Amino acid sequence: MLEIKTSIPWLANFHDPFPMSLYPEPYKASTNRIYKRQEKSTRDIIDKATFVSFPSLLLKEWMQSFFPNIKEKSIILPHVGMKLNNLPDLLIDHEVQLEPNKFNILHAGTLLGPRNIKSLFTAFERFINYDDEIKKHAVLNVLGKIAKEQVEIIASNKENCNLNIITDRVSYKRSLKLTVDANVSLIIEADSDISPFMPGKLADLIFLEKPILALTPKNSETLRILGHNYPFTSRVNDEEQIFIKLLELWYLWKEQKLELPEKNRLKDYVSAKRFNNEVEKLFKKN
Numbered sequence: 001m002l003e004i005k006t007s008i009p010w011l012a013n014f015h016d017p018f019p020m021s022l023y024p025e026p027y028k029a030s031t032n033r034i035y036k037r038q039e040k041s042t043r044d045i046i047d048k049a050t051f052v053s054f055p056s057l058l059l060k061e062w063m064q065s066f067f068p069n070i071k072e073k074s075i076i077l078p079h080v081g082m083k084l085n086n087l088p089d090l091l092i093d094h095e096v097q098l099e100p101n102k103f104n105i106l107h108a109g110t111l112l113g114p115r116n117i118k119s120l121f122t123a124f125e126r127f128i129n130y131d132d133e134i135k136k137h138a139v140l141n142v143l144g145k146i147a148k149e150q151v152e153i154i155a156s157n158k159e160n161c162n163l164n165i166i167t168d169r170v171s172y173k174r175s176l177k178l179t180v181d182a183n184v185s186l187i188i189e190a191d192s193d194i195s196p197f198m199p200g201k202l203a204d205l206i207f208l209e210k211p212i213l214a215l216t217p218k219n220s221e222t223l224r225i226l227g228h229n230y231p232f233t234s235r236v237n238d239e240e241q242i243f244i245k246l247l248e249l250w251y252l253w254k255e256q257k258l259e260l261p262e263k264n265r266l267k268d269y270v271s272a273k274r275f276n277n278e279v280e281k282l283f284k285k286n
Contacts, residue, residue, distance in 0.1 A: 009050035018042055026114045026190050053077045056221040058196035079200050081207025081270040087173035096170050098181045099139055103253050106141045106182035108175045113149035114190035123242035128162045139164055184249050185210045191237045195220035203270040209260050
């Protein structure tokens, strides 16, 4: 787009910070020549684009601290949650399932190194040993690629029959079905001062009306969207708080009262209708 001369308004979308040298800790990469060139390209894109969009308000504010002129031309377009048809299958899909009639907690997605699961696993161990009924019914399912930083934690817990570790890659279609089958879905973010990312799967979880246990900083886009009074949240390294939230979720499940708080507000926020309306309003102004 930098090489095209046009009077047609166009929008540049930033899914994440760019380049890696502008990421927050602990993801931030050391600046080098390549990142310096990428920073210049980013500045040129922002200067030339008619509009700049972000899925996250905190991401917009984060990038704006490096490129101030974003403020005059930016819009927040959250990831969209909607029914998707004709998604492809993989041969392995039928082999991967959750145990029926269990209290299934699911993390679907890559466990990156900074997403430390040590406190989660320790809290879960306390949780299943708190009550014989919990031990009989609760299962922590981990679906997806596991970074080398997390392999040792997974390996040391492999004999735990209340854990279901699935590292085989399943289709997106199957991961959505497993999410539907689960009782609670996990969002795990790094322990940091700020997490400006809107996880793509957050929109899916909201659309599917799944209760979410969000292990995230207080200053995060996930918590901004869910609401700062959202009841099922903890810092990723706070073992005690994770344990308490697991118990709360369990008792609500037992009483058949477990649901996503404020689901109507949240579903409207990630809806395709709202997304389209925002884009239409944006281009009508131009």
